[in-house]
Amino acid sequence: MIYTVTFNPSLDYIVSVDDFMLGRVNRTRTEIIYPGGKGINVSMVLKNLGHDSHALGFMAGFTGQEIVRLLDEWGVRxxxxxxxxxxxxxxxxxxxxxxxxxxxxxxxxxxxxxxxLYQQLDRLEDGDVLVLAGSIPDVMPDDIYMDIMKHLSSKKLHIIVDATRDLLVNVLPYHPFLIKPNNHELGEVFGVELEDKEEVFTYAAKLQERGARNVLVSMAGDGAVLLTEDGQRFESMPPKGKVVNSVGAGDSMVAGFLAGYMEEHDYAKAFYMGLCAGSASAFSEELATRDEVLALMHSIGK
Known part of the structure; x- marks a missing residue:
């Protein structure tokens, strides 16, 4: 089973306004309300790609009830x-x-x-997948991701971490199956500005030296790179298309990678499915669907 954890889920109220002006009454052109948060986005895209998951985290008040209702409507447990x-x-x-x-x-x-939450995580079994994604509220300890991985270290889990700075660096000694920084976040870890994909590979390898098994780095309009635990290197520009929505693209990449890996246990399939899932969400007002992802994979010959 795949589990995702979202510490601070949200209702995302996404509005489009023509020529927004400060200090004026502005009328919306379109409105969408989604359950949000990085782990939730991963669960929703996984469902679109045909994979069930179990979303964990915290909720409160009427907005929390609506998040649960919308996820149930989406088919996400x-x-x-x-x-x-x-x-x-x-x-x-x-x-x-x-x-x-x-x-x-x-x-x-x-x-x-x-x-x-720890009591829930204790129920995970060998072979399960756990996705830890996003920032954490100020009221929580800033080493929570590391503590969770330490707590679960006796289990044979595939743990994916999509976080920044110390949240990411602190988990490396516990050998996460996959980490997914973007190129700017990767540079921040080492205090450098990365100029090209070869430099990204160089610093991705440094994260492997610290304990990460697989490092997937998103690079927005420059595509992505993947450095695998068995030494394979993948790089690609993104499929062609018009970016209309940046919300959830990185989470969609994680979901696409995971779906591809679960289907064939092949890193090439996982990489290109992740790349195209991220692009499909970026090219749409909504989160990527399987048909959209497969169409983009076909467009780049994969």
Missing amino acids: SDFIRVEQGISRINVKLRSNEESEINGQGPAIAEEHIRQ
Whole structure:
């Protein structure tokens, strides 16, 4: 079974406004409400690609109830821990001449809630997949990802981590199956600015030296690279298309990679399916579907 963890899920209110102007009444052209958060996005795209998962995390208030309802409507099973204080956040994504975001804070997660999460994670079995994705609320310990991996180190799990800076670096000694920084985040780890794919491979290898098994690096319009635990190197420009939505593209890449790997246990299939899933979400107002991903794979000869 695949499990995803989202510590601070949200309702994403995505609006399009023609020529947005500050200080004026602006009318929306389109409106979409999605359950959001990186782990949730992974679960939703996995479902679109034909793979079930189990979404874990925390929820609170009427917004938390709506997140659960929408996931159920999507066909994604969830088991969120209910938090008494506060509400699950609402994130506003404004699309106009530029993209802007206003992200909420989220509820007050206590130590008891974290203990409940560990009790859920204790049920994972050898062979299961766990996706730890996104930032964590300020009220939680900043080494939570590392603590989870340490806690589960006796189990034979495939753990995927999509996080930044210390959240990412701290898990490396516990040998995550996959990490997925973007090229800017990879550069931040080492205090450098990466100019080309060869430099990205060089620093991806340094993350492997620290313990990562597979390193997938997204590079927006420059595509992606993958360095595998058995020494394979993959690189590709993205499929051609018009970017209309940046929300969830990186999460879609993780979901596509995971779906491809689960289907054939082949890193080439996983890499190109991840690349095309990220692109399909970027080219659409909504998250990638399997038909869209396969069409893009066909367009690049994969």
